[in-house]
Amino acid sequence: MTNNNYDSDSIQVLEGLEAVRKRPGMYIGNIDKRGLHHLVWEIVDNSIDEHLAGYASKIEVVIKSDGSIEVSDNGRGIPVNIHSKTKISALETVLTILHAGGKFGGDNSGYKVSGGLHGVGASVVNALSTWLEAVIERDGKKYTLRYDQGGEVTEGIKEVGTTGGRGTKISFLPNFDIFNDDVFEFEYEIIADRLKKSAYLNKGLSIVFKDERNNIDELYHFPNGLIDYVNDINTKHEKVFNEVIYNEGIRDGISVEVAFQYIKPYSYNMHSYVNNIYTSEGGTHEQGFMDALVRTINNYIKDNLNQKEQIIFKRDDIKEGLVAVVSIKHQEPMFEGQTKNKLANQEVRKIVNDYVSEKFEEFLIENPIISGGIVAKLRTAAESRMAAQKAREKIRKDSSNEYSTLPGKLSDCSSKDKEITEIFIVEGDSAGGSAKMGRDREIQAILPLKGKIINAQKTRIDRLLGNDEIISIITAVGAGFGEEFSPEKARYGKIIIMTDADVDGSHIRTLLLTFFYKYMKELIEEGNIYIAQPPLYKIIRGKSSFYAYTEEEKERMINELGEARFSIQRYKGLGEMNDDQLWETTMDPDNRKLLLVTIDEAKKADLIFESLMGENVEPRKDFIIKNAKLANLDV
Numbered sequence: 001m002t003n004n005n006y007d008s009d010s011i012q013v014l015e016g017l018e019a020v021r022k023r024p025g026m027y028i029g030n031i032d033k034r035g036l037h038h039l040v041w042e043i044v045d046n047s048i049d050e051h052l053a054g055y056a057s058k059i060e061v062v063i064k065s066d067g068s069i070e071v072s073d074n075g076r077g078i079p080v081n082i083h084s085k086t087k088i089s090a091l092e093t094v095l096t097i098l099h100a101g102g103k104f105g106g107d108n109s110g111y112k113v114s115g116g117l118h119g120v121g122a123s124v125v126n127a128l129s130t131w132l133e134a135v136i137e138r139d140g141k142k143y144t145l146r147y148d149q150g151g152e153v154t155e156g157i158k159e160v161g162t163t164g165g166r167g168t169k170i171s172f173l174p175n176f177d178i179f180n181d182d183v184f185e186f187e188y189e190i191i192a193d194r195l196k197k198s199a200y201l202n203k204g205l206s207i208v209f210k211d212e213r214n215n216i217d218e219l220y221h222f223p224n225g226l227i228d229y230v231n232d233i234n235t236k237h238e239k240v241f242n243e244v245i246y247n248e249g250i251r252d253g254i255s256v257e258v259a260f261q262y263i264k265p266y267s268y269n270m271h272s273y274v275n276n277i278y279t280s281e282g283g284t285h286e287q288g289f290m291d292a293l294v295r296t297i298n299n300y301i302k303d304n305l306n307q308k309e310q311i312i313f314k315r316d317d318i319k320e321g322l323v324a325v326v327s328i329k330h331q332e333p334m335f336e337g338q339t340k341n342k343l344a345n346q347e348v349r350k351i352v353n354d355y356v357s358e359k360f361e362e363f364l365i366e367n368p369i370i371s372g373g374i375v376a377k378l379r380t381a382a383e384s385r386m387a388a389q390k391a392r393e394k395i396r397k398d399s400s401n402e403y404s405t406l407p408g409k410l411s412d413c414s415s416k417d418k419e420i421t422e423i424f425i426v427e428g429d430s431a432g433g434s435a436k437m438g439r440d441r442e443i444q445a446i447l448p449l450k451g452k453i454i455n456a457q458k459t460r461i462d463r464l465l466g467n468d469e470i471i472s473i474i475t476a477v478g479a480g481f482g483e484e485f486s487p488e489k490a491r492y493g494k495i496i497i498m499t500d501a502d503v504d505g506s507h508i509r510t511l512l513l514t515f516f517y518k519y520m521k522e523l524i525e526e527g528n529i530y531i532a533q534p535p536l537y538k539i540i541r542g543k544s545s546f547y548a549y550t551e552e553e554k555e556r557m558i559n560e561l562g563e564a565r566f567s568i569q570r571y572k573g574l575g576e577m578n579d580d581q582l583w584e585t586t587m588d589p590d591n592r593k594l595l596l597v598t599i600d601e602a603k604k605a606d607l608i609f610e611s612l613m614g615e616n617v618e619p620r621k622d623f624i625i626k627n628a629k630l631a632n633l634d635v
Contacts, residue, residue, distance in 0.1 A: 006076050006079065007079045007081060007090070020098065020123075020124055020127035020128065021127050021128065021150055021178075024128055024178055027124045028042075028124065028128070031178060031179045031180055031183070032179070032180050032183060033179075033180075033182075033183050033187065033190070035179065035183075036174060036179055036183050036186065037186065037187070037190050037191065037194075039069070039121075039124075039125045039128065039129075039172070039174055040061070040069055040071070040186070040191060040194075041121075041194065042121025042122065042124060042125055043069070043071040043121060043122065043125060043170050043172075044059065044061060044071055044194075044195070044198070045121060045276070046121060046122060046168075046170075047059045047071060047072075047073035047075065047168070048198060048202065048205075048276055050073055050075030050076065050168075051073075051075070051202055051205050052202070052275075052276075052329070053075075055075045055076050056073040056074055056075035056167070056205075057074060057204070057205065057206065058073065058074050058205070058206045058207075058208070059071070059072070059073045059205065059206070059207045059208070060072045060073075060207075060208040060209075060210070061191065061195060061207070061208070061209050061210070062209075062210040062211075062212065063186050063188065063191070063210070063211045063212060063213060064171075064212050065212040065213055066173070067173065067185055067186070067213075068171055068172060068173040069171065069172055069173075069174075069186065070169065070170070070171040071169070071170050071171075072135075072167060072168065072169035072170075073167050073168055073169075074165065074166060074167040075166070075167055075168060076138065076166060076167075077136045077137055077138030077139075077166050077167055077168050078090065078091050078094055078134070078136055078138075078168050079091065079138070080136055080138060080143050080157060089145075089157050091134060091136060091143070091145055091157060092145065092154075092157060094122050094123065095122050095123055095126045095132065095134060095145065095147065095151070096123055096126065096147075096151050097123055098123050098124065122170065123151075125170075125172055126147055126150065126151045126172070127150050127151055128150065128174060128175055128178055129147075129150060129172040129173055129174050129175055130148070130149070130150075130173045130174065130175045131146065131147065131148045131149075131172065131173050132146070132147045132151075132170065132171070132172040132173075133145070133146045133147075133170075133171045133172070134146075134168070134169070134170055134171075135168075135169040135171075136167075136168055136169075137163045137165045137166045137167050137168075138166055140162055140163060140164070141159055141161070141162055141163065142159070142160050142161045142162065142163045143157055143158065143159055143160065144157070144158050144160050145157045145158070150175060188211050188213075188214065188216065191209065192209055192218070195207050195209050195220055196220045197229070197278070198220075198276060199220035199221060199222050200222050200225060200226060200228060200229035200232075200325075201225070201226070201229075201273055201276050201327055202225070202276065203222055203223060203224060203225025203226075203228075204221075204223060204225075205221070206219060206220070206221045207219070207220040207221070208220075225257070225259075226244075226246060226257055226258070226259035226325045226327065227244045227246050227259050229259065229271075229325050230244045230259045230260065230261050230323055230324070230325055231244060233269060233271075233323050234261055234263055234323055237263040237264070237265060237323075238263065238264040238265075239261060239262070239263050239264070240261075240262040240263060240264060240321065240373045240374060240377050241261070241262065241369075241370045241373050241374075243261070243367075243370065244259050244260070244261045245258075245259065245260050245261065245360070245363055246258070246259045247355070247356070247359040247360075249355060249359075251351045251354065251355050252347070252351055253331065254328055254329065254330050254347075254348065254351050255328060255329035255330075256328050256351065256352055256355045256356070257326075257327045257328070258289060258324065258325070258326050258327075258352075258356055259324070259325050260322060260323060260324035260325070261322075261323050261324075262321045262322060262323075262373075262374055262377055263321050263323055264321060264377075265321060265458065266320050266321060266381075266458070266460060267321070267457075268319040268320065268321070268322055269322070269323040269324070270282070270286060270322070270323075270324050270325075270326070271324070271325045271326075272285055272286045272289075272325070272326045272327070272343075273325075273326070273327040273328070274327075274328055274329075274330060274333050274335075274343050275328075275329055275330060275333060276327075277333075279335075279341055279342055279343050280341045281336075281341040281342035282342060282343070283335075283336070283342040283343025283344060283345075283348075284343050284344065284345055284346060284347075284348040284349040284352075285326050285328050285343050285348050285349070285352050286326060286343075287349050288348060288349040288350065288351065288352030288353040288356070289324065289326045289352055289353075289356055290315060290318065290319075291349065291353040291357075292352065292353045292354075292355075292356035292357040292360060293318050293322075293356070293360065294313065294314075294315055294318050295353075295357055296356075296357050296360045296361050296364065297313055297318060297364075297374070297375070297378065298312060298313055299361070300361070300364045300365075300371065300375075301313075301375065304371075305375075311379060311382055313378050313381075313382055314382070314385065316381070316385055316483075317378050317381040317382045317385060318378060320377070320378070320381035320384075321377055321381070326352070328343075328348065328352065330345060330348065332345075333345060384460045384461060384462045385461075385462075387462035388460075388461040388462040388464075388465055391462060391465035391466065392465070392484070406475060406476060407447065407471075407472040407475055407476055409432075409447065409448055409472070410445060410446070410447050410472070410476050411436045411439075411445060411446040411447075412445045413439075413440075413441060413442060413443050413444055413445045414441060414442050415442050415443050416491075418490070418491070418492065418493045419493055420443045420493065421443050421444075421445065421491070421492045421493055421494075422443060422444055422445070422492050422493060422494035422495070422496055423444075423445040423446070423447055423476060423477075423491075423492040423494070423495055423496065424439070424444065424445070424446050424447070424496045424498045424532070424587070425447050425449060425473065425495065425496070425497050425498065425512060426446060426447065426448045426449065426498045426499075426574070427448075427449060427498065427499040427500055427504075427505060427508050427574065428448065428449070428450075428500075428573075428574070428575060429448050429450070430573075430574075430575030431448070431498070431500075431573065431574035431575045431577075431582075432446055432447075432448025432449075433448075434574065434575065434577055434578065434579045434582045435448075435498070435574075435579075435582060435587065436579075437579035438578075438579030438580060438581075438582045438583035438587060439583070439587060440587075440589075444587065445476070445492065447472060447473070447476050449469050449472075449508070450469065451469075452504075452507060452508050452511060453467065453469045453470060453473075453508070453511050453512065453515065454467045454469070454470060454511075455511060455514065456470075456511070456514050456515040456518050456519065457514050457518065461482070470515065473512075473515070476491070477490055477491060477492070477495065477520070477523075478490060478491040479491075479520070481519040481520060482519050485519065485520050485522060487520075487522040487523055487526060487528070490523065490528065493528065494528060494530055494594075495516075495523060495528055495529050495530070496530045496531070496532050496594065497509055497512050497513070497529070497530070497531050497532065498531075498532035498534070498574065498586065499532075499574075500534075500572070500573040500574055500575075501534055501536055501571070501572075502572060502573065505573075509531065513529075513597065516529055516597075517599075521599075524597050524598070524599050525599060527596060527598070529596075529597040530594040530595060530596055530597065531594065531595040531597060532586050532587075532592070532594060532595075533549055533586065533592070533593040533594065533595055534549075534571065534574055534577070534582075534585060534586045535547035535548060535549050535571060535585045535586070536548060536549060536550065536551070536554065536570065536571060537554045537568055537569065537570055537571065538568070538569040538571065538581075539554070539557055539558070539561070539566055539567075539568055539569075540566060540567045540568075540569065541561060541564055541565065541566040541567075547585050549593060554568070574586075
């Protein structure tokens with residue numbers, strides 16, 4: 001293909017770089033590991049833009065042995081001739097001036113659709129790097145350009161020879177002094193996951209990923225694109241039907257691509273993208289897709305089933321067991337907020353709705369066996385929903401009576417001030433008794449649980465709401481659950497999970513976290529869920545006692561005590577502690593250690609919960625085999 005007038009004047013300049021090094025968080029989101037890896041995405045997205053424009057078929061990303069990153073593509077190569085406005089080369093303009101790039105170049109830029117903001121990213125990466133080097137192959141010639149100290153010092157652009165190839169290679173070493181102290185290297189898993197998904201979203205594109213630190217060399221290439229994506233997600237799931245329903249087309253200048261499949265488990269798994277940008281909070285493209293499924297399936301039932309068999313499916317019914325990927329390309333996408341997590345273009349909802357409705361209707365009519373399987377799956381979901389609604393109404397009725405219907409085994413606190421109150425969800429009656437005796441009755445409530453709660457990951461909601469322990473938790477928290485959950489109504493500011501430091505305790509803790517993640521996720525997102533950290537050991541020397549919370553801490557204390565005479569008590573459960581010991585070590589706000597439960601990547605967390613707590617045994621078996629050598633068994 002020709003260069004499509006991609007030259008120096010395709011690069012439009014909007015403003016300078018001065019603020020980047022002063023306030024890096026404004027440009028890369030944060031100075032944590034997400035911000036560090038954002039530098040990689042900025043450069044990779046520029047190469048993907050070249051693929052979207054029809055010029056690059058291969059991208060290579062390398063983590064070098066010195067910790068730097070190298071990103072290369074076989075696209076057109078960034079222009080190197082003098083820019084009419086900046087009076088320096090277009091390449092230097094792209095690497096030193098913010099908001100300078102092909103995305104902003106107007107009709108002649110060659111970027112009709114763009115995920116990354118070509119040039120914006122490159123300049124920001126340069127500003128936040130110890131050094132950055134560009135190698136350009138274009139028009140039979142090879143050029144280099146290097147910057148040091150965040151773009152302050154440059155060797156200048158140099159022609160270094162001839163070439164029969166073309167493309168852009170950007171290498172850089174971040175200035176790790178800019179980032180948090182615990183951010184000092186790139187993580188293979190984070191980059192691999194992003195690159196693999198980029199390959200799914202751009203069928204035919206080859207992405208090579210190398211990690212020289214670990215001698216890893218991988219190729220991501222998916223000829224079937226989103227179909228391969230859905231098949232990969234569902235590899236270990238039992239399907240309602242084996243075929244992935246797929247369509248792609250263009251409506252009113254917007255590219256629409258969808259792939260979806262129904263599986264027998266109850267989970268809902270949606271991945272949506274705009275111009276290859278992951279929209280974690282969805283938006284109008286997801287809304288249009290779900291509108292289409294609800295309307296089309298209900299119309300199919302109305303037109304093809306007799307009156308006795310007909311049922312009206314709600315959106316929640318349609319979601320059960322649905323695994324879908326929705327990807328659109330839009331010339332002028334609008335997002336809510338600067339993080340690009342939610343698409344806001346209102347016209348997209350109708351366009352996606354109309355397109356998917358048309359194609360899905362054709363599929364249902366042409367595939368009656370698969371259609372029957374979908375209807376049967378959704379009918380079961382609807383019946384479960386109606387049973388769950390009855391249980392919800394009972395909970396709502398009980399909740400309207402306020403504190404008179406709180407669980408009988410709950411020992412509530414006297415204060416009603418959410419700013420200072422907390423509830424301990426405690427494993428077992430014995431530990432619950434010690435906690436009740438040792439607590440601060442003004443601000444600390446205690447809810448003991450009997451045994452292991454039901455697994456929320458693989459249990460239908462109607463059966464879940466028939467479980468006494470689950471009902472006790474929902475009622476005690478007082479904020480509803482699921483779609484009706486209102487975090488502002490929660491009765492306590494902190495919810496603290498307190499279980500034994502053994503395998504059973506870990507299992508109970510995981511079951512509780514699974515429930516909170518699925519039905520009260522906002523509590524995790526808003527930092528309200530904590531895990532208590534009881535000590536593992538009590539070390540006694542004379543009349544003095546010391547508590548060790550980890551094996552390492554125990555060894556350090558023993559070394560510090562030297563040859564002194566001492567004894568060690570190993571706590572196998574909370575119930576072994578007296579109420580004063582439990583207060584002193586685990587419950588006293590002035591001395592205790594709490595672990596805050598956070599969700600950095602909600603989708604990834606959902607997949608982990610599904611693997612370890614879902615219907616399929618194989619993922620758990622794989623996890624146990626992979627991590628068996630890390631187990632610390634107390635026998």
